[in-house]
Amino acid sequence: xxxxxxxxxxxxxxxxxxxxxxxxxxxxxxxxxxxxxxxxxxxxxxxxxxxxxxxxxxxxxxxxxxxxxxxxxxxxxxxxxxxxxxxxxxxxxxxxxxxxxxxxxxxxxxxxxxxxxxxxxxxxxxxxxxxxxxxxxxxxxxxxxxxxxxxxxxxxxxxxxxxxxxxxxxxxxxxxxxxxxxxxxxxxxxxxxxxxxxxxxxxxxxxxxxxxxxxxxxxxxxxxxxxxxxxxxxxxxxxxxxxxxxxxxxxxxxxxxxxxxxxxxxxxxxxxxxxxxxxxxxxxxxxxxxxxxxxxxxxxxxxxxxxxxxxxxxxxxxxxxxxxxxxxxxxxxxxxxxxxxxxxxxxxxxxxxxxxxxxxxxxxxxxxxxxxxxxxxxxxxxxxxxxxxxxxxxxxxx
Amino acid sequence: xxxxxxxxxxxxxxxxxxxxxxxxxxxxxxxxxxxxxxxxxxxxxxxxxxxxxxxxxxxxxxxxxxxxxxxxxxxxxxxxxxxxxxxxxxxxxxxxxxxxxxxxxxxxxxxxxxxxxxxxxxxxxxxxxxxxxxxxxxxxxxxxxxxxxxxxxxxxxxxxxxxxxxxxxxxxxxxxxxxxxxxxxxxxxxxxxxxxxxxxxxxxxxxxxxxxxxxxxxxxxxxxxxxxxxxxxxxxxxxxxxxxxxxxxxxxxxxxxxxxxxxxxxxxxxxxxxxxxxxxxxxxxxxxxxxxxxxxxxxxxxxxxxxxxxxxxxxxxxxxxxxxxxxxxxxxxxxxxxxxxxxxxxxxxxxxxxxxxxxxxxxxxxxxxxxxxxxxxxxxxxxxxxxxxxxxxxxxxxxxxxxxxxxxxxxxxxxxxxxxxxxxxxxxxxxxxxxxxxxxxxxxxxxxxxxxxxxxxxxxxxxxxxxxxxxxxxxxx
Numbered sequence: 109x110x111x112x113x114x115x116x117x118x119x120x121x122x123x124x125x126x127x128x129x130x131x132x133x134x135x136x137x138x139x140x141x142x143x144x145x146x147x148x149x150x151x152x153x154x155x156x157x158x159x160x161x162x163x164x165x166x167x168x169x170x171x172x173x174x175x176x177x178x179x180x181x182x183x184x185x186x187x188x189x190x191x192x193x194x195x196x197x198x199x200x201x202x203x204x205x206x207x208x209x210x211x212x213x214x215x216x217x218x219x220x221x222x223x224x225x226x227x228x229x230x231x232x233x234x235x236x237x238x239x240x241x242x243x244x245x246x247x248x249x250x251x252x253x254x255x256x257x258x259x260x261x262x263x264x265x266x267x268x269x270x271x272x273x274x275x276x277x278x279x280x281x282x283x284x285x286x287x288x289x290x291x292x293x294x295x296x297x298x299x300x301x302x303x304x305x306x307x308x309x310x311x312x313x314x315x316x317x318x319x320x321x322x323x324x325x326x327x328x329x330x331x332x333x334x335x336x337x338x339x340x341x342x343x344x345x346x347x348x349x350x351x352x353x354x355x356x357x358x359x360x361x362x363x364x365x366x367x368x369x370x371x372x373x374x375x376x377x378x379x380x381x382x383x384x385x386x387x388x389x390x391x392x393x394x395x396x397x398x399x400x401x402x403x404x405x406x407x408x409x410x411x412x413x414x415x416x417x418x419x420x421x422x423x424x425x426x427x428x429x430x431x432x433x434x435x436x437x438x439x440x441x442x443x444x445x446x447x448x449x450x451x452x453x454x455x456x457x458x459x460x461x462x463x464x465x466x467x468x469x470x471x472x473x474x475x476x477x478x479x480x481x482x483x484x485x486x487x488x489x490x491x492x493x494x495x496x497x498x499x500x501x502x503x504x505x506x
Numbered sequence: 507x508x509x510x511x512x513x514x515x516x517x518x519x520x521x522x523x524x525x526x527x528x529x530x531x532x533x534x535x536x537x538x539x540x541x542x543x544x545x546x547x548x549x550x551x552x553x554x555x556x557x558x559x560x561x562x563x564x565x566x567x568x569x570x571x572x573x574x575x576x577x578x579x580x581x582x583x584x585x586x587x588x589x590x591x592x593x594x595x596x597x598x599x600x601x602x603x604x605x606x607x608x609x610x611x612x613x614x615x616x617x618x619x620x621x622x623x624x625x626x627x628x629x630x631x632x633x634x635x636x637x638x639x640x641x642x643x644x645x646x647x648x649x650x651x652x653x654x655x656x657x658x659x660x661x662x663x664x665x666x667x668x669x670x671x672x673x674x675x676x677x678x679x680x681x682x683x684x685x686x687x688x689x690x691x692x693x694x695x696x697x698x699x700x701x702x703x704x705x706x707x708x709x710x711x712x713x714x715x716x717x718x719x720x721x722x723x724x725x726x727x728x729x730x731x732x733x734x735x736x737x738x739x740x741x742x743x744x745x746x747x748x749x750x751x752x753x754x755x756x757x758x759x760x761x762x763x764x765x766x767x768x769x770x771x772x773x774x775x776x777x778x779x780x781x782x783x784x785x786x787x788x789x790x791x792x793x794x795x796x797x798x799x800x801x802x803x804x805x806x807x808x809x810x811x812x813x814x815x816x817x818x819x820x821x822x823x824x825x826x827x828x829x830x831x832x833x834x835x836x837x838x839x840x841x842x843x844x845x846x847x848x849x850x851x852x853x854x855x856x857x858x859x860x861x862x863x864x865x866x867x868x869x870x871x872x873x874x875x876x877x878x879x880x881x882x883x884x885x886x887x888x889x890x891x892x893x894x895x896x897x898x899x900x901x902x903x904x905x906x907x908x909x910x911x912x913x914x915x916x917x918x919x920x921x922x923x924x925x926x927x928x929x930x931x932x933x934x935x936x937x938x939x940x941x942x943x944x945x946x947x948x949x950x951x952x953x954x955x956x957x958x959x960x961x962x963x964x965x966x967x968x969x970x971x972x973x974x975x976x977x978x979x980x981x982x983x
Binding site: 227228229231232236239240241242243244246247248249252255256257258259260263305306307308310352354355356357361 | 839841845849869870876896897898899900901902904905906907908909910911920922923924936937938939940953954955965966973975977
């Protein structure tokens with residue numbers, strides 16, 4: 109089986125862009141992904157595009173709708189929909205295409221436009237990714253389901269509201285250094301804990317924003333990678349898992365079993381473990397999701413996530429920095445673009461392109477992308493193969 | 507008279523109450539004499555859900571399962587739909603067989619006692635008669651000031667219990683006293699005081715005479731109560747004293763409960779072991795029914811008509827939907843009516859499945875077993891309806907799916923829980939449920955580990971079809 113490499117990755121700004129279309133946002137991401145690579149559009153063999161449906165306006169064929177827009181007429185293009193894990197799975201599907209030998213260069217990305225529909229319509233489009241007949245019709249959307257998970261975590265492990273707030277404080281501090289972030293401001297623990305309640309115990313600061321944006325990742329085979337870049341970032345491990353869509357049918361409410369399966373598989377395939385990580389980008393759509401992710405990907409023991417974040421372990425200067433991009437909380441959560449956007453941050457960190465957020469020569473990073481409230485999850489382990497001595501001012505020089 | 511006796515009685519009134527004082531404050535005066543406070547239906551309640559609540563209690567009291575019923579009748583002047591037999595959905599909620607007779611009585615406040623008379627005449631048993639009502643009128647109208655909410659239900663079987671020993675009826679054409687136009691949900695009247703009083707008196711007198719009742723010598727009299735004063739104007743024609751009326755009256759606490767007015771008072775009288783009770787129902791148009799009920803053995807009764815949450819007048823208007831905004835954009839989760847119909851056993855009666863391979867409970871009972879993974883055909887088991895909260899949140903306005911927006915405008919934030927429902931023979935199975943009848947300020951926060959019980963309520967309305975299903979409310983056990 110051939111190895112797959114990330115040779116380029118880019119994203120649009122994340123935020124609210126009344127003057128942009130989902131296609132123009134995707135173009136921006138695509139152009140950024142091409143930057144610094146030798147990739148020409150003609151080199152792209154196929155594309156996989158993640159989207160939930162950009163607010164319903166392009167449910168059919170959204171893949172070709174964006175690839176034609178960036179001049180990739182004619183290539184095989186597939187839309188991947190796994191709710192908020194759509195483009196995480198798109199990346200995984202791109203890796204599969206390369207490993208199988210069907211393609212040498214794949215564009216894997218995602219796009220979503222959510223801010224130009226009414227707040228009711230947004231809740232509609234978010235809610236349809238939950239378990240519809242029972243869970244949603246009990247009157248809840250994702251904020252409610254994650255709040256239920258928070259209630260179970262708090263009950264089982266004594267997790268506190270302030271520990272949830274630490275997620276917001278850290279991710280806003282990180283996002284403030286990310287020029288692509290939607291909410292690039294800092295917040296205090298007090299701000300986060302005393303904000304209005306969205307779904308008890310989650311406050312506004314415990315919830316990610318509604319976002320427009322696109323992200324694109326260029327994946328190359330080991331046979332072709334050297335044609336396109338010197339910044340060799342290997343996809344060392346991929347794992348994915350699914351679970352009951354409805355929370356009520358799962359074995360646990362205080363963790364995401366699909367995440368655990370995805371992480372275990374990715375570690376096994378990479379021959380690595382959580383101790384090997386230099387950083388991680390995890391799915392923090394709600395603060396409790398980031399805490400559960402720590403436990404599910406093995407950064408700490410089950411039930412320990414609250415004290416773990418409060419210890420500072422996941423800050424940029426901590427033992428395993430998490431969400432240096434600002435995460436979904438600060439960078440933004442354009443549903444279909446989120447998973448690919450995490451790979452963009454990991455690629456930037458591993459190639460020295462993370463600007464003010466740059467960590468000190470990281471070697472291995474993990475991305476963790478969850479669909480719905482845990483009905484699907486996908487994890488990628490990315491590993492730097494070039495020398496850090498080649499990196500100067502955020503550019504690989506050799 | 508009939509071989510059937512009343513062997514089980516149930517009654518239900520919503521927990522919400524509004525005081526006459528709150529009306530007086532809003533309107534300068536209160537128009538419904540003798541009503542001190544009244545019951546108000548929650549935003550997710552209507553006559554069908556109240557009927558189900560009263561009926562469930564009556565069946566429990568009588569020790570009868572819904573699937574044993576040979577017939578059931580629903581009486582109401584305020585059916586949520588003008589056309590469509592809602593009694594069929596009531597039957598589904600109770601688990602009544604499709605071959606049971608399903609009858610619906612409406613158009614008059616004496617419909618409840620008309621339903622009882624018809625059930626006694628039918629040669630089927632066990633029979634269930636349910637009356638539920640929540641009338642409304644224009645805000646300043648005296649009928650609106652009086653309008654309450656409640657339901658009562660009677661199980662009729664050949665056994666010993668309370669027996670109707672005399673029944674008489676009488677009609678006399680008197681238009682304009684109280685009526686509701688087609689397509690309107692508010693009753694009105696001309697307010698010709700002496701005319702209104704006379705017809706009430708004349709109709710009841712005629713029915714009492716038809717029943718051959720002169721001096722009935724009863725300790726309790728259940729008399730139609732459009733307000734708190736009118737029933738006492740019937741002491742003369744009925745040959746009863748004020749005390750007998752007062753002892754089982756509900757109007758002062760529940761308001762005008764329309765077709766359920768006399769059934770509720772009768773339920774209370776039977777629950778209080780009165781052994782000789784007069785029941786006198788009046789309906790505009792006008793007609794009256796008078797019954798004499800004698801109790802051979804005490805009737806098993808389960809009444810839940812106490813209120814525990816007082817509303818302000820604006821809160822009352824919100825509950826009634828008088829302050830609703832526009833329907834939200836964006837639609838709702840589209841669950842087609844046929845899809846919803848396939849899950850009625852779960853929604854109406856909490857029918858779960860038991861895995862024939864591993865014995866685990868499954869809800870809903872479809873798909874592979876969540877415990878052992880086997881792709882099986884489940885054995886149907888009905889959950890008793892009590893459970894423990896496993897996960898909880900509270901959804902404020904703006905946080906719920908659009909299809910709950912109207913409900914939230916009316917009744918505000920609501921809880922949503924994952925409940926581990928008790929199995930009938932051990933084991934538990936989890937299901938998500940909305941919390942109703944719970945106000946954190948009045949009742950305290952709902953927490954993981956708390957006990958809850960299932961009730962059938964309105965879930966949401968889409969394409970003008972209201973979907974009814976279980977929710978949960980705090981339980982004492």
